[in-house]
Amino acid sequence: MKGDHTGTLKQLAIMGALNSFADITSARLGESLGISQQAASKEILKLAEQKLVDRQIGQRGQRIMISRSGQELLKREYLEYKLLFEPTRNLQIHGALFSGLGEGRYYISQPRYKQQFAKKLMFTPYEGTLNVRVAPADMPLFETLTFSEGIRIDGFVSKGRTFGDVKCFLAMIQGLECSVIIPVRTHYTDVMEVIASRHLRTQLSLKDGDMVEVSVSIA
Amino acid sequence: MKGDHTGTLKQLAIMGALNSFADITSARLGESLGISQQAASKEILKLAEQKLVDRQIGQRGQRIMISRSGQELLKREYLEYKLLFEPTRNLQIHGALFSGLGEGRYYISQPRYKQQFAKKLMFTPYEGTLNVRVAPADMPLFETLTFSEGIRIDGFVSKGRTFGDVKCFLAMIQGLECSVIIPVRTHYTDVMEVIASRHLRTQLSLKDGDMVEVSVSIA
DNA sequence: ATTACTATAGTGCGAGTAA
DNA sequence: TTTACTCGCACTATAGTAA
Numbered sequence: 001m002k003g004d005h006t007g008t009l010k011q012l013a014i015m016g017a018l019n020s021f022a023d024i025t026s027a028r029l030g031e032s033l034g035i036s037q038q039a040a041s042k043e044i045l046k047l048a049e050q051k052l053v054d055r056q057i058g059q060r061g062q063r064i065m066i067s068r069s070g071q072e073l074l075k076r077e078y079l080e081y082k083l084l085f086e087p088t089r090n091l092q093i094h095g096a097l098f099s100g101l102g103e104g105r106y107y108i109s110q111p112r113y114k115q116q117f118a119k120k121l122m123f124t125p126y127e128g129t130l131n132v133r134v135a136p137a138d139m140p141l142f143e144t145l146t147f148s149e150g151i152r153i154d155g156f157v158s159k160g161r162t163f164g165d166v167k168c169f170l171a172m173i174q175g176l177e178c179s180v181i182i183p184v185r186t187h188y189t190d191v192m193e194v195i196a197s198r199h200l201r202t203q204l205s206l207k208d209g210d211m212v213e214v215s216v217s218i219a
Numbered sequence: 220m221k222g223d224h225t226g227t228l229k230q231l232a233i234m235g236a237l238n239s240f241a242d243i244t245s246a247r248l249g250e251s252l253g254i255s256q257q258a259a260s261k262e263i264l265k266l267a268e269q270k271l272v273d274r275q276i277g278q279r280g281q282r283i284m285i286s287r288s289g290q291e292l293l294k295r296e297y298l299e300y301k302l303l304f305e306p307t308r309n310l311q312i313h314g315a316l317f318s319g320l321g322e323g324r325y326y327i328s329q330p331r332y333k334q335q336f337a338k339k340l341m342f343t344p345y346e347g348t349l350n351v352r353v354a355p356a357d358m359p360l361f362e363t364l365t366f367s368e369g370i371r372i373d374g375f376v377s378k379g380r381t382f383g384d385v386k387c388f389l390a391m392i393q394g395l396e397c398s399v400i401i402p403v404r405t406h407y408t409d410v411m412e413v414i415a416s417r418h419l420r421t422q423l424s425l426k427d428g429d430m431v432e433v434s435v436s437i438a
Numbered sequence: 439a440t441t442a443c444t445a446t447a448g449t450g451c452g453a454g455t456a457a
Numbered sequence: 458t459t460t461a462c463t464c465g466c467a468c469t470a471t472a473g474t475a476a
Contacts, residue, residue, distance in 0.1 A: 036471050
């Protein structure tokens with residue numbers, strides 16, 4: 001709110017700066033936003049300062065591209081709107097962190113899974129999972145995920161091993177966009193695996209035993 | 220940008236003011252937005268002044284609900300983000316307005332259609348259609364809609380008459396959210412029917428013969 | 439053409455506080 | 458408890474203009 005430049009960033013994205021450098025003059029940006037050329041110029045400088053955009057400056061104009069963190073900001077914004085308008089329910093699932101044996105990391109680092117995550121989720125997952133021991137009181141909620149449609153990730157066979165179908169649910173953990181992944185053919189478990197674009201433990205300063213709340217959105 | 224209170228409006232929606240009155244104190248709103256209680260109070264007053272929210276004031280707080288135009292603002296915002304992040308293509312289809320014989324109005328005012336529009340589109344259509352005679356140069360574009368998946372509206376039989384399946388495509392006309400509807404079993408036509416939540420002719424000051432551009436998004 | 443500096447006018451924020 | 462006023466300060470916008 002205080003220094004909120006989300007609107008400007010969105011306009012830059014609309015003008016083509018989301019996935020590549022776009023020629024955008026401060027005058028044209030100002031016109032789109034209903035502000036002066038000077039104000040638009042300052043907006044760009046501030047976005048660059050906050051590393052939300054990258055710039056290439058020439059003498060006959062500048063080229064602007066939204067940075068990785070800028071993209072994440074816009075995606076988070078999009079997700080919030082989506083949760084508002086799409087008829088989804090949000091399940092608040094609580095649990096305690098624990099360290100797994102690294103099977104999660106092994107699974108999601110399989111190239112065939114990774115390709116699909118990158119395509120079907122809105123982020124490219126960090127290669128590791130956050131293991132959450134679901135609170136007994138929330139087990140009924142967690143189990144409804146078994147019966148809900150999620151984003152389908154197809155299984156495959158690699159080197160004689162079978163990697164089964166998996167489904168993902170978009171979720172939020174402490175304000176961060178993430179995804180809960182569960183096998184389609186579930187065995188009973190109280191372990192919820194969470195993936196995100198970053199290493200959640202360092203990002204959120206979490207350690208074993210910490211209680212977390214994951215807000216899972218189901219269709 | 221100048222007097223942009225979209226962020227505040229979105230926060231109010233998140234806090235439950237989208238579809239009903241919600242008890243929201245200025246202090247709590249301020250906390251959510253990272254501003255003071257006083258600033259939040261002013262934000263609310265400005266939103267109310269612009270008729271983007273309705274208020275009920277008591278002595279132990281206020282109840283806030285986002286107005287119809289406020290909802291439309293947020294939906295437009297959502298649509299913009301959606302077009303940015305969902306892998307859609309946008310077809311710019313041009314054509315000239317003309318007056319139909321009112322069959323469009325007759326069709327979309329059928330209750331069975333209306334119910335589905337309200338549920339599956341993001342707006343409740345005004346009971347009338349805008350008839351656009353598609354420019355010959357854009358006919359190939361228009362025809363691709365025939366082969367694209369849209370939002371499916373199921374047909375039905377009423378009083379011995381058959382109303383066929385129809386599909387809708389989210390679209391924008393002069394910055395306004397709208398939808399293009401075409402029968403699933405299409406006969407060849409150069410007439411594109413556009414519906415929206417308002418009477419587009421008055422809303423956009425259009426008259427017969429005017430050229431319009433409709434930006435249709437397909438999956 | 440551009441971007442972006444300076445100076446000034448205007449708007450917004452928050453502390454204190456009334457109702 | 459609330460909401461929302463005034464007022465001082467800071468931030469932001471625009472016009473003019475340099476580079």
